[in-house]
Amino acid sequence: MIQKRQLCALFMVLFGLFPPQQGAAAAEEEEPSDTYTLGEVVVSGKHDGVQATQTVYTVTAEDIRNKDARTLDQAISLLPGVNIRIGPEGTPRIDIRGFRTRHVILLLDGVPINSAFDQQFDPTIIPTENIAEIKLTAGSSSILYGQGGLGGVINIITKKGITGIHGTLSAETGDHEPYLARGSISGGKDKVDYFLSGSSSKVNSFPLSRDYTPTTEQSGGYRKNSDRERNNLFGNFGFTPTKDLLLGLSFSYTDGNFGKPSSVINDPFDPFASPPKYERIDDFKGFSIQAAGDYAVTDRLSLRGWAFMNRLDQHDNQYDNGFFNSFNLVAGSFRELVTTSINGVSLQPKYDLGRAGVVTLALAGEWDNWENNGQQTTAPNTFAPLNTDKNLAIYSAGIEYEVSPLQGLGLVAGYGHYWQVRNEADDNDYALLLGARYDLFTGTRLKASFKRNIRFPALGDLYDLPQGNPNLQAERSNTYEGGVDQQLPLNSKVSLTGFHTIAKNLIQNDQATARNQNLAEVRFTGFEVAAATQCVKGLLLRAAYTYLNSEDKSRVGRDQLQYSPRDKVTFEGKYDTDFGLTPYVSLLYVGNQYFYTKNNVTPVLKAKLNDYVLVNVKLSQRFMNDKLTFYVGADNLFDQNYETSYGFPQAGRFVYGGVELRL
Amino acid sequence: MNHNWRHISRFAAIAMLCLIFSACGDNTAWRYNPGPPGTPSGLAVAAGNGQVALSWSAAANAASYNVYYATSSGVSKSTATKGPTVTGTSTFVTGLTNGVTYYFAVAAINSNSEGPLSNEVSATPTMPNPFRQADLQGTWYFNILVNGADAAWMRGTATIDGTGTVAVSSFLDSTGNTIAPANLFTTMTILPDGTVSQSGATDFHGTLSNNQYRDLLVGTASSGGTSPMIVILQKRVPGVTYSNSDIKGTGQTVAGPLPFVYHQLSSGANREWEYAAGQIGQDQAAKYVSINAPTARQLPGGGNKVVTLSITSDGIVKETPVAGALPQPTALITWGVMSADKMTIVGTATDTSGAFILRMIQFIHPPSIPLTSSIYTMVNLAGPYGFHDLVNGTPPLWAHGSLEIDPSGAATYASYLDSSGSTTFPGAFNLALNQQGSLTISGNTSYNGQMSYFSDLFVATSTDTPGVYRLDIALKR
Numbered sequence A: 001m002i003q004k005r006q007l008c009a010l011f012m013v014l015f016g017l018f019p020p021q022q023g024a025a026a027a028e029e030e031e032p033s034d035t036y037t038l039g040e041v042v043v044s045g046k047h048d049g050v051q052a053t054q055t056v057y058t059v060t061a062e063d064i065r066n067k068d069a070r071t072l073d074q075a076i077s078l079l080p081g082v083n084i085r086i087g088p089e090g091t092p093r094i095d096i097r098g099f100r101t102r103h104v105i106l107l108l109d110g111v112p113i114n115s116a117f118d119q120q121f122d123p124t125i126i127p128t129e130n131i132a133e134i135k136l137t138a139g140s141s142s143i144l145y146g147q148g149g150l151g152g153v154i155n156i157i158t159k160k161g162i163t164g165i166h167g168t169l170s171a172e173t174g175d176h177e178p179y180l181a182r183g184s185i186s187g188g189k190d191k192v193d194y195f196l197s198g199s200s201s202k203v204n205s206f207p208l209s210r211d212y213t214p215t216t217e218q219s220g221g222y223r224k225n226s227d228r229e230r231n232n233l234f235g236n237f238g239f240t241p242t243k244d245l246l247l248g249l250s251f252s253y254t255d256g257n258f259g260k261p262s263s264v265i266n267d268p269f270d271p272f273a274s275p276p277k278y279e280r281i282d283d284f285k286g287f288s289i290q291a292a293g294d295y296a297v298t299d300r301l302s303l304r305g306w307a308f309m310n311r312l313d314q315h316d317n318q319y320d321n322g323f324f325n326s327f328n329l330v331a332g333s334f335r336e337l338v339t340t341s342i343n344g345v346s347l348q349p350k351y352d353l354g355r356a357g358v359v360t361l362a363l364a365g366e367w368d369n370w371e372n373n374g375q376q377t378t379a380p381n382t383f384a385p386l387n388t389d390k391n392l393a394i395y396s397a398g399i400e401y402e403v404s405p406l407q408g409l410g411l412v413a414g415y416g417h418y419w420q421v422r423n424e425a426d427d428n429d430y431a432l433l434l435g436a437r438y439d440l441f442t443g444t445r446l447k448a449s450f451k452r453n454i455r456f457p458a459l460g461d462l463y464d465l466p467q468g469n470p471n472l473q474a475e476r477s478n479t480y481e482g483g484v485d486q487q488l489p490l491n492s493k494v495s496l497t498g499f500h501t502i503a504k505n506l507i508q509n510d511q512a513t514a515r516n517q518n519l520a521e522v523r524f525t526g527f528e529v530a531a532a533t534q535c536v537k538g539l540l541l542r543a544a545y546t547y548l549n550s551e552d553k554s555r556v557g558r559d560q561l562q563y564s565p566r567d568k569v570t571f572e573g574k575y576d577t578d579f580g581l582t583p584y585v586s587l588l589y590v591g592n593q594y595f596y597t598k599n600n601v602t603p604v605l606k607a608k609l610n611d612y613v614l615v616n617v618k619l620s621q622r623f624m625n626d627k628l629t630f631y632v633g634a635d636n637l638f639d640q641n642y643e644t645s646y647g648f649p650q651a652g653r654f655v656y657g658g659v660e661l662r663l
Numbered sequence B: 001m002n003h004n005w006r007h008i009s010r011f012a013a014i015a016m017l018c019l020i021f022s023a024c025g026d027n028t029a030w031r032y033n034p035g036p037p038g039t040p041s042g043l044a045v046a047a048g049n050g051q052v053a054l055s056w057s058a059a060a061n062a063a064s065y066n067v068y069y070a071t072s073s074g075v076s077k078s079t080a081t082k083g084p085t086v087t088g089t090s091t092f093v094t095g096l097t098n099g100v101t102y103y104f105a106v107a108a109i110n111s112n113s114e115g116p117l118s119n120e121v122s123a124t125p126t127m128p129n130p131f132r133q134a135d136l137q138g139t140w141y142f143n144i145l146v147n148g149a150d151a152a153w154m155r156g157t158a159t160i161d162g163t164g165t166v167a168v169s170s171f172l173d174s175t176g177n178t179i180a181p182a183n184l185f186t187t188m189t190i191l192p193d194g195t196v197s198q199s200g201a202t203d204f205h206g207t208l209s210n211n212q213y214r215d216l217l218v219g220t221a222s223s224g225g226t227s228p229m230i231v232i233l234q235k236r237v238p239g240v241t242y243s244n245s246d247i248k249g250t251g252q253t254v255a256g257p258l259p260f261v262y263h264q265l266s267s268g269a270n271r272e273w274e275y276a277a278g279q280i281g282q283d284q285a286a287k288y289v290s291i292n293a294p295t296a297r298q299l300p301g302g303g304n305k306v307v308t309l310s311i312t313s314d315g316i317v318k319e320t321p322v323a324g325a326l327p328q329p330t331a332l333i334t335w336g337v338m339s340a341d342k343m344t345i346v347g348t349a350t351d352t353s354g355a356f357i358l359r360m361i362q363f364i365h366p367p368s369i370p371l372t373s374s375i376y377t378m379v380n381l382a383g384p385y386g387f388h389d390l391v392n393g394t395p396p397l398w399a400h401g402s403l404e405i406d407p408s409g410a411a412t413y414a415s416y417l418d419s420s421g422s423t424t425f426p427g428a429f430n431l432a433l434n435q436q437g438s439l440t441i442s443g444n445t446s447y448n449g450q451m452s453y454f455s456d457l458f459v460a461t462s463t464d465t466p467g468v469y470r471l472d473i474a475l476k477r
Helices: A002-011 A059-067 A073-077 A459-463 B004-022
Strands: A055-060 A082-086 A090-096 A104-108 A131-138 A154-161 A164-174 A177-189 A192-203 A229-240 A245-261 A278-296 A301-319 A334-352 A357-377 A382-385 A388-406 A410-421 A424-442 A442-456 A473-487 A490-512 A515-532 A539-552 A567-575 A579-592 A593-596 A608-610 A612-623 A628-635 A654-663 B041-047 B054-055 B064-070 B081-086 B092-093 B102-108 B114-117 B121-123 B138-146 B152-160 B166-173 B188-190 B193-198 B201-208 B218-222 B227-235 B256-268 B273-280 B285-292 B305-313 B316-321 B336-338 B343-351 B355-364 B382-392 B397-405 B410-418 B429-434 B438-442 B444-451 B457-464 B467-474
Touching: A055 A059, A055 A073, A059 A131, A073 A090, A073 A131, A073 A154, A090 A104, A154 A177, A154 A192, A154 A229, A177 A654, A278 A515, A357 A459, A388 A459, B041 B102, B041 B121, B041 B438, B054 B102, B064 B092, B081 B092, B138 B256, B138 B343, B138 B355, B152 B343, B152 B355, B193 B218, B201 B227, B201 B382, B218 B382, B218 B397, B218 B467, B227 B355, B227 B382, B227 B397, B227 B467, B256 B382, B256 B444, B256 B457, B273 B457, B273 B467, B382 B410, B438 B457
Parallel strands: A104 A154
Antiparallel strands: A055 A131, A082 A090, A131 A154, A164 A177, A164 A654, A177 A192, A192 A229, A229 A245, A245 A278, A278 A301, A301 A334, A334 A357, A357 A382, A357 A388, A388 A410, A410 A424, A424 A442, A442 A473, A473 A490, A490 A515, A515 A539, A539 A567, A567 A579, A579 A612, A593 A608, A612 A628, A628 A654, B041 B054, B054 B092, B064 B081, B064 B102, B102 B114, B102 B121, B138 B152, B138 B227, B152 B166, B188 B193, B193 B201, B201 B218, B218 B227, B256 B273, B256 B355, B273 B285, B285 B305, B305 B316, B316 B336, B336 B343, B343 B355, B382 B397, B382 B467, B397 B410, B410 B429, B429 B438, B438 B444, B444 B457, B457 B467
């Protein structure tokens, strides 16, 4: 172990292998599109604004292309504070600073993608070919995002057409991945711009590591029930009739199907293991549409607004066994059509007070609906209906004030009040934000913030039988964070952020009553160190370390929150050569995460998931003046056999190759 | 160009360091290891008709048990026939040949390994003998529901000796009396066909079940000479022990939650029947799936877990409310007697309205054995039955007699007598049976019954005419 620590320390001094060169700057691949700014909820004006007081990480389209990220979770997996987990639900879950997915707001051009049922989301149905950038705000976030987001906010901002006509076509294939085809066309002329993209992919299954130990439930080779098909279509249109008015319309459509691999442990007396479930989403269709506008009423007053509709239909089926051909024999099997929709409107007047600062109001209304139709097997050939139709509304009113009273000093204060209107009871609560940043020296910025935030219970928390509880109250969190950003010579920078969060009233299933209750409390304390350099022309190096200490005060016998790794180390390196060859490598280390026996087992036992290291590489070569690119790559190059939840092995080495043509 | 290759070579060095760093992870996933299981002890066997019943004491660290048997002594895992794998501490081994001596042993297993074999026992399955007086001998638990003017429930323990003399050793009734009425039971005599009578109690008529253990005796009589009552006695079978595994589900990968139904009749303040269905989870907590009665009932727990079951080693079952679960059932069984085959629980109680109830709970399948379509069939239902009824009419009645059911479900009476002295047969009827053992009669939507897993009895409730409610218990002869 000592030897490994020495190697790890040596590894972290790698920057010394690349002697600095004066005036060097990495060459960036030219993007044929711009950013759809109407998709940003929080816009920084001439002041650095609220984001300067917070922890905001950005993933650009080039970053996505470098690592060949095909889905949202792959695109952000290396960001500090982010942990990707795949467990019994079969879909990757994005945790931020220990908070689970339902505590993360996911926006696509400002449209919430979280499910109205449980406020979670499936990042694998979100393609990456239309993403201009992803802004991840960890911890304290702007009041303008509304309620929820105790862990953070992920805003996906899509591409926008620029003058001329541009397009891309790409095709990729890999191990048990017959195809991934992507294309886009964009352009603009005078006052109109457009961006259209589409993709289609099919994965038969993912490979298991050669070190995986077969069980009765899962043999070696390829993972059962891990197939996935997805088709996407996306478009946005911008119209600028006057220099003061910007209008936009965007839509997205997705459909497909996928399996949810079950636990490989089929031992009912393993106190840690969940029983295997044979579940598939045999069909899903999602559609969203948004109309947005930005109008400069005067030189001080601007008005932004948008209206959106987001709907997802899923045929969710749990089969009797691994043959996936019957529902009627085993108690617990079910088939259901789940429809969720979120419709909303939002208005953001903003007034620039000059030296006195900027005031932004956020007024929003959101209407959530969840409908379930299906049946569950209660005994062989005996069924119970699973029919539900529930809805609620959330109204928000927020105000955020930014001011820079002194040179180098920025202050932010925000207050939001939220109302949840339900059939049987209404609830209301508030959020408060205070933030400050100070430029101590040129290139040295100190920042600090505090946020009291809330999250209303979702429709599933309230009404999903049998554990739903219509009397639930809002969850609450207090987050304190502070940090320093330091610019270094030679196009380098380093940042350090520390945080402490107390979350109370978290909704959790109460074992005594088998109902959801507001009884959970968790605490997170940690820090994130990130560094990046482009000290050499064509070179980009990034490294980060995240430390997270979690306390689970919700259940007797637990200390650390399960599946919350204490340590995360990431490294990324890319080098663009003059002759078009670009090697890329990334490394992810996750360590010291624990899990517990199932909730109904006493006494509570604790076990440790193996630490793991994933190394991804990609080599691409550009031709024809960067119009044509060939690439090959391998994810999990060293075939690590790892799990992010007990009994759910993840993909081993995956080799792929493709070609991209820019028109 | 040279500086490019220089940087590429350094980049390759980074990749090599990544390879070294990748050794920081362990490539073998951690798995729970409970350690080796212990050895089961106290294996006992009782012979039946083409089958035997086995029971044993639990072994340390055991997840389940393998049963081995052979036709010669010295059972070994390598040579013996491997029987059912069960999670409880008892099972039946069926499909044996009458007259052949079999030798049995069990071994505990878990995810680590299989443990050593238990002690070896032997038994010879035989055709059932005619009922003998010795079948009544032993310790019996009893539950009684009295209807009419003397409405009450009574329960306790009694012993019957070889001459049929009954001595009550413990007693409790719905008013709190702990002293049994004089002549609650008199000397019992059994006929070869299983009919039981009591000396001096001319209207007492009982039937002893012809099941594996002959441990269920149902009878009807008049309390105090006027109030009809139904009497259920359950024998404490030597060698049969009970544990929590007998009253809980086994999870989706074994046989799922433990499904149950019950039928009950009330006397006194509220004289209705009630039947309900539910399931018990691995945590021994039960939730109701449905509840029915002539007047509407609230589903206890609203579909959530509402009571937790516990059981003593003697087979006495108790329901405890789950804190905060509402609405609670109107009656809780605090002294329910589990049968030796562990498929039936009988109990009495007073409900929240002050009515006295007798409840018979039946499990649809054993905890660790998934239900198959071959269990509840019309062929298994068919046969001769002795039945006993308690009827809440005006006046209240008891009734008993014999019934014949053919494989089509057609039921015809062979004898009938009720407490009014009527011997007129009720009309024949046709029973329908589904794969969960639920019995219905077309044309009488109030009728609901449950056949037992081992096809030796069924229990049903129904409405004869408006306001006249009936509990039927039929034992296969």
